Amino acid sequence: TVNPATKELVEAQARDLSSKLAEVYGFCLYKSPKTKKIYAFIVGKSGAVEQWELFDNQGKIDGKIVRSFALKSQCEGMVADDETGILYIAEENNAIWKFNAEPASEKAEQVNEGKRIADLSNTALKDDLEGLTIYYAADKKGYLIASSQGNNSYAIFERTGDNAYLGSFSISNGETIDGTSDTDGIDVISFGLGEKYPNGFFIAQDGTNDEKSKEGGKTKANQNFKVVSWEKVVQAMKGKLITDPTQNPRKMNE
Structure with a gap:
């Protein structure tokens, strides 16, 4: 401390x-x-x-x-x-349990x-099933997000009820940096974090981090983390998700 x-x-x-x-x-x-x-x-x-x-x-x-x-x-x-008192565990080659x-x-x-x-019968999921994180919204709304490592995507489920599958998104290459692949750990925060991330962000470990060389090719670099604004995730999910920047994690469940 x-x-x-x-x-x-x-x-x-x-x-x-x-x-x-x-x-x-x-x-x-x-x-x-x-x-x-x-x-x-x-x-x-x-x-x-x-x-x-x-x-x-x-x-x-x-x-x-x-x-x-x-x-x-x-x-x-x-x-x-x-808030809901539920523990989620990803059994890598099988299923997500609560x-x-x-x-x-x-x-x-x-x-x-x-x-x-959820399990691998859902074709949007490809083993290994890895990192899990929760997007908190008011009134116990929000999402469970899982890293589907085998197809370099992130699956989103309802936070409550039977945890219905809503869809998946991936982080693609940008103009100057690559996207993500072979992701283990992920996290998300819904709370606003200043002007750059007023609605929070999603962060993912990039297990295969490629950097562009001066010659235009790619070189393998150290693993790193990629940050994506929550607005970009909502955009990728075509309006299926809500945005709630009011849930301060430091005051939750006081």
């Missing part, structure tokens, strides 16, 4: 916290709308999931495992909805039962 007086980075953990998973592939945070508790989710390469409750320990962050479950194969992308993000429920036997919201 940052010391507000000295502006220096200081260690925030109360002690070392070690996952039991052999190889961690994905991570996300969740703030419960019911209890206001904060949790961390981790998923391993095998598909095993741990949920950690994070809590204060004499001014530092401590944690404990409160729940474990598993999917059947490799997973990486995951995101939790801080789970109750609360560590316990009134029907305890169902807390670890996932519901498939």
